[in-house]
Amino acid sequence: MEDTPKIYVLNKLPSIGELGDNTQIEYKTVCYKCGIKRAVNKQISYKFDMWNGEDLISVAGIYKFVSQRLKYELEFLENKEVTFTPVVNEKSDYFKPGKNAYQKEIPQFYLIEPLKVLDGPELWWKRVGKCEICNKHSWNYTIDGITSVVADDLDNYVQRGVYQNQWRGEQIFNLSDPGAPIVTEDFIKIVNRVDKTRHSFFEAKWY
Secondary structure (H helix, E strand, C coil), X not given: CCCCCCEEECCCCCCCEEECCCCEEEEEECCCCCCCEEEEEEEEEEEEEEECCCXXXXXXXXXXXXXXXXXXXXXXXXXXXXXXXXXXXXXXXXXXXXXXXXXXXXXXXXXXXXXXXXXXXXXXXXXXEECCCCCCEEEEECHHHHHHHHCCCHHHCCCXXXXXXXXXXXXXXXXXXXXXXXXXXXXXXXXXXHXXXXXXXXXXXXX
16 A cells, blocks of 8 residues: 555634535435435635634534635645635624734635545445345444544544455545545645645554
8 A cells, every 4th residue: 555645634624614504405315215415506614703714624524524725725626626616705703813814805615525535444424224225334433433523632542444456546525324524635735825824634454
């Protein structure tokens, strides 16, 4: 595996607000048997409580967002590895810009969503069933998964796994089980070159 890069879990991002009042997400049921739904016709709004120059942020660790200048550096991934959806900016009543904000107004942000899905060993999640109609699996958290998501140190962290033989050079992708995307060290280098927050991510592992 000498030719494979280090990989990381894209979690523990700054959450500096919440989904805004102008957020509208319409869901479509894609399987009548298990009831799985897919979001369509999304309009995402981010209501900022503060902004201190961050270029990679989240809402409650679920949705991931990049600033205009970070998107510019990642546009070579668009439509083959990710999609970018423009976000409507809102400010909370107690919004306050930080001293590290690099411009007066909050920049345009984009929801970033990986397109590729790879599989891996069942470490954080276990398959508990598969729909006979759409073949989608149901999942249950493992104890290792619960402790790893909330871990602040490596003593309580179990590396999330990816099957190396499925990888085709993607810099960002989802796993078939639920959870945050996986990114390569090259992706992290781009983020840290742009975003002076200097994010630090826990490693994932090739199998």
